[in-house]
Amino acid sequence: MNRNRPRARLWQTTTFRLAVLFATIFGIGSAALLVVLDLAVADFAEETARDALRDQMAVLKADANAEGGLALISALREHVEGGLPERFSYVVIAPTGERLDAGLPRAVETISGWGELRIPTREEQPGPDPYNINLIVLTDRASDGTFIAVGRDDYALSELREWLHKLAVWGGSAMVLLALLGGVAAGLILLNRLKAVGAAAEKVMRGDLSERLPSLGLGREFDDLADILNVMLERVEDAMVALRQVSSDVAHDLRTPLTRLRNTLEEAQQADASQRDGLLAEAIGDTDRLLEIFSALLRLAQIEGGAERRFIVMNLTEIVGDVVEAYRPAAEEGGGALTVQADGPAIMSGDPTMLAQVVASLIDNAITHGGPGGAIVIAVHALDEQVELSVTDNGPGAPAEEMSKLTRRFYRLDRSRNTVGSGLGLSMVAAIVDLHRGELILENSHPGMRVRMIFPGG
Amino acid sequence: MKVLVIEDDARTASFIGRGLTEAGHTADLAHNGDDGLHLGLAGGYDVLVIDRMLPGLSGLEALRALRAEGVRAPVLLLTALGSVDDRVAGLEGGADDYLVKPFAFSELLARLNALVRRPPLADIETQIRIADLEIDTRRRRVIRAGRRIDLTPQEYKLLEFLARRVGETVTRTMLLENLWGFHFDPRTNIVDAHVSRLRSKVDKGFDSELIRTLRGVGYLIDEPE
Numbered sequence: 001m002n003r004n005r006p007r008a009r010l011w012q013t014t015t016f017r018l019a020v021l022f023a024t025i026f027g028i029g030s031a032a033l034l035v036v037l038d039l040a041v042a043d044f045a046e047e048t049a050r051d052a053l054r055d056q057m058a059v060l061k062a063d064a065n066a067e068g069g070l071a072l073i074s075a076l077r078e079h080v081e082g083g084l085p086e087r088f089s090y091v092v093i094a095p096t097g098e099r100l101d102a103g104l105p106r107a108v109e110t111i112s113g114w115g116e117l118r119i120p121t122r123e124e125q126p127g128p129d130p131y132n133i134n135l136i137v138l139t140d141r142a143s144d145g146t147f148i149a150v151g152r153d154d155y156a157l158s159e160l161r162e163w164l165h166k167l168a169v170w171g172g173s174a175m176v177l178l179a180l181l182g183g184v185a186a187g188l189i190l191l192n193r194l195k196a197v198g199a200a201a202e203k204v205m206r207g208d209l210s211e212r213l214p215s216l217g218l219g220r221e222f223d224d225l226a227d228i229l230n231v232m233l234e235r236v237e238d239a240m241v242a243l244r245q246v247s248s249d250v251a252h253d254l255r256t257p258l259t260r261l262r263n264t265l266e267e268a269q270q271a272d273a274s275q276r277d278g279l280l281a282e283a284i285g286d287t288d289r290l291l292e293i294f295s296a297l298l299r300l301a302q303i304e305g306g307a308e309r310r311f312i313v314m315n316l317t318e319i320v321g322d323v324v325e326a327y328r329p330a331a332e333e334g335g336g337a338l339t340v341q342a343d344g345p346a347i348m349s350g351d352p353t354m355l356a357q358v359v360a361s362l363i364d365n366a367i368t369h370g371g372p373g374g375a376i377v378i379a380v381h382a383l384d385e386q387v388e389l390s391v392t393d394n395g396p397g398a399p400a401e402e403m404s405k406l407t408r409r410f411y412r413l414d415r416s417r418n419t420v421g422s423g424l425g426l427s428m429v430a431a432i433v434d435l436h437r438g439e440l441i442l443e444n445s446h447p448g449m450r451v452r453m454i455f456p457g458g
Numbered sequence: 459m460k461v462l463v464i465e466d467d468a469r470t471a472s473f474i475g476r477g478l479t480e481a482g483h484t485a486d487l488a489h490n491g492d493d494g495l496h497l498g499l500a501g502g503y504d505v506l507v508i509d510r511m512l513p514g515l516s517g518l519e520a521l522r523a524l525r526a527e528g529v530r531a532p533v534l535l536l537t538a539l540g541s542v543d544d545r546v547a548g549l550e551g552g553a554d555d556y557l558v559k560p561f562a563f564s565e566l567l568a569r570l571n572a573l574v575r576r577p578p579l580a581d582i583e584t585q586i587r588i589a590d591l592e593i594d595t596r597r598r599r600v601i602r603a604g605r606r607i608d609l610t611p612q613e614y615k616l617l618e619f620l621a622r623r624v625g626e627t628v629t630r631t632m633l634l635e636n637l638w639g640f641h642f643d644p645r646t647n648i649v650d651a652h653v654s655r656l657r658s659k660v661d662k663g664f665d666s667e668l669i670r671t672l673r674g675v676g677y678l679i680d681e682p683e
Contacts, residue, residue, distance in 0.1 A: 291560050292643065299642075310546075325612055326638040329651035357642050364645040425645070 015187025022179035030172030045157040053138040056150045069094030069146030091149040108149045209237040253410040261286040296424045303431040316346040317380045323359040335373035346382040349458040354432045361425045362391035370395030387455045394448040403442045459504035460484045464494030466512050477563040491515025498524045504574050510537040518551045525552035532573035564675040568627040586621045589681045613656045620679040629676035
């Protein structure tokens with residue numbers, strides 16, 4: 001693991017990426033808003049201008065119809081020359097040839113109805129076409145033939161647009177800036193929380209397995225994640241504690257047989273030829289027992305690791321029958337009795353070899369610890385959705401307070417210290433039962449000991 | 459018999475080699491998978507002993523390569539791992555037997571003998587005769603000195619297994635694996651109890667003992683000496 005990886009570059013950090021993401025989204029949003037507004041405003045402004053021109057035309061035409069073109073011209077001239085702020089430009093031509101020109105070029109006379117004109121100018125104008133004044137024009141004729149043209153420039157519209165553009169640019173920039181700040185802030189908050197998690201993880205890595213991750217405080221999903229990781233850490237811690245226990249157990253419990261082996265070998269070294277063979281045979285026996293313990297430990301580790309699982313649907317009653325038949329002569333040799341209680345097949349999913357080993361190991365225990373001439377009862381029952389297996393002996397049993405310790409590796413009752421056995425049998429049984437998702441219950445059967453196992457049926 | 463031993467641990471290899479030579483066999487040693495494959499392909503071996511974990515070409519790979527090249531000689535795979543998966547993988551890879559380290563040399567020798575002398579399936583005897591003992595394997599009937607002997611299924615199974623290997627050593631582990639499917643060592647000596655029951659019916663009260671115990675190794679059934 002590379003724990004000294006270089007600090008991430010700016011553009012690689014979540015903070016930066018979040019900020020850029022926010023800014024991009026807001027930038028695109030602002031631009032879209034501007035385009036939509038621009039179109040809507042332009043439409044609205046043009047409609048308003050046309051309405052105004054239509055109204056103005058209606059007024060002028062009504063005047064010309066009532067009092068004639070000449071009267072209209074003089075009234076308008078008075079109005080125009082009065083210097084009042086003017087929104088409209090006019091051309092009026094009476095049938096007599098008398099005319100009024102107020103702000104519109106002569107080209108207007110060729111237009112009939114609605115039209116648009118462009119007047120070049122030297123001064124810069126606001127709007128998209130800075131050296132032209134754009135005009136909307138409406139022409140008509142009064143009842144006496146008077147030509148009336150009313151025009152209006154798009155100055156106001158351009159101004160509005162320009163203002164909108166400014167608003168969009170400044171507003172958009174402000175939004176992008178805020179988005180960047182927001183992104184940085186969100187990123188920093190997130191990073192800070194993650195840093196706390198990282199620090200906790202670092203502690204765990206350094207060996208402090210009791211450390212737990214802090215709550216992220218960023219919402220349910222994140223907290224759920226932290227919870228799950230904490231449960232994982234708990235499991236890891238349990239496993240490590242168990243492992244430490246096992247290592248020290250192994251170291252401790254192998255010392256005795258190894259010391260014995262060493263003593264035997266030393267004795268053989270000094271013994272005369274006649275005794276040597278016996279001592280060497282004893283040493284080989286001791287070595288074999290040690291090797292047996294090692295392979296039992298190895299196998300136990302494999303089973304507990306769940307590494308080998310070849311489950312098939314099988315009949316536990318059949319397996320029990322086979323194992324019992326294998327053991328029967330040996331059990332009966334010492335005056336004991338093996339009885340099977342089964343009421344038909346007990347179907348479950350499991351590993352036949354492992355379950356045979358469980359039955360064998362429990363019968364081994366019952367024979368070894370149940371005392372001579374013991375009666376051993378092996379019962380298999382198929383319950384609703386469950387299969388129950390039990391092995392009961394009528395030996396001395398075990399003190400109630402030691403029951404729970406019996407499945408520990410190398411754990412042996414004081415009175416069993418001198419019997420053959422590695423102290424791993426019940427640990428193996430427990431591991432195999434666990435692998436089969438079963439429940440293991442050790443209890444006194446008054447007298448004797450009963451080992452009950454309840455497996456999920458299949 | 460001529461045995462090829464492919465084993466990387468020099469001490470284990472020479473232990474096996476010396477043992478085989480002392481027992482009157484010929485042993486060639488190879489210390490890695492590639493050399494082993496080379497020797498194995500050259501042929502002429504009655505049986506091969508291959509360690510599963512070898513440097514370079516692994517034991518299982520060497521075995522597969524040998525089988526792919528048509529080498530038919532029986533193979534005994536040695537392994538330090540004794541898990542079920544492992545055994546199955548070995549047997550699927552073309553091994554004929556499987557022995558977990560550590561092992562007693564006598565166990566290895568007994569298994570090699572069994573592999574080399576394994577009767578071909580085609581001429582399985584249905585009538586086995588050892589001295590005055592007659593076994594009719596079709597009817598599962600046992601007669602000794604003209605007298606019918608009633609055996610339990612377990613006892614019959616054991617007798618037939620021994621009788622089919624007349625004159626050969628059968629180890630306790632071989633019996634546990636083949637007759638009861640136990641791939642673990644039970645603490646109770648169940649094999650001896652079965653054998654002593656069988657003896658009480660087959661040998662007791664007759665002129666000679668056919669079933670012999672080889673101390674610390676196993677049993678064999680044979681004509682009386």
